[in-house]
Amino acid sequence: MLSRILLATTLFLLPASALWAAESATATVKTVDAKGVGADLGKITFAESKWGLLITPDLSGLPPGAHGFHIHAKAQCGPAQHEGKMEAGFAAGGHLDPLKSGKHLGPYADGHAGDLPPLIVGADGKATTPVLAPRLTLKDVRGHSVMIHAGGDNYSDQPKPLGGGGARIACGAIE
Ligand SMILES: [Cu+2]
Numbered sequence: 001m002l003s004r005i006l007l008a009t010t011l012f013l014l015p016a017s018a019l020w021a022a023e024s025a026t027a028t029v030k031t032v033d034a035k036g037v038g039a040d041l042g043k044i045t046f047a048e049s050k051w052g053l054l055i056t057p058d059l060s061g062l063p064p065g066a067h068g069f070h071i072h073a074k075a076q077c078g079p080a081q082h083e084g085k086m087e088a089g090f091a092a093g094g095h096l097d098p099l100k101s102g103k104h105l106g107p108y109a110d111g112h113a114g115d116l117p118p119l120i121v122g123a124d125g126k127a128t129t130p131v132l133a134p135r136l137t138l139k140d141v142r143g144h145s146v147m148i149h150a151g152g153d154n155y156s157d158q159p160k161p162l163g164g165g166g167a168r169i170a171c172g173a174i175e
């Protein structure tokens with residue numbers, strides 16, 4: 001009885017942050033452009049569920065609509081050379097693709113592991129709707145980055161590569 005009380009007390013006294021840290025990852029998302037990393041737009045939280053990795057944004061200041069949303073290979077968000085000029089977010093590398101599929105097929109097929117469902121931004125510029133990535137775990141995404149593109153995502157490399165979302169507009173390293 002006494003040990004049970006002690007156990008309950010110990011669990012109660014554990015800081016919530018310690019429990020949270022073990023079970024989730026976060027990314028602080030900032031705007032990106034060809035000059036560098038800009039304003040803080042909020043956070044994205046990653047947590048495992050029995051259906052896959054649940055990705056919960058708490059962002060504001062984004063253009064309304066659906067945006068291409070991916071895990072990129074490197075935990076860096078700065079500009080880098082792409083096709084001969086400095087471009088926003090290119091330090092993040094390409095879509096996370098540990099199995100080297102070489103294909104952008106969206107979250108429910110066998111292409112890039114980093115292909116996520118689109119991020120939905122409301123008319124108020126806020127994104128709070130979670131998305132589910134059934135093929136990913138926390139271990140898969142830690143140490144990489146999450147990227148938001150200007151346009152949507154058609155889960156194909158046609159007619160444009162990588163879902164057609166175009167420019168990288170916001171990014172966060174996943175810790
Ligand atoms: Cu991307």
Ligand SMILES: [Zn+2]
Nearest residue numbers: 095104112115
């Ligand atoms: Zn992809």
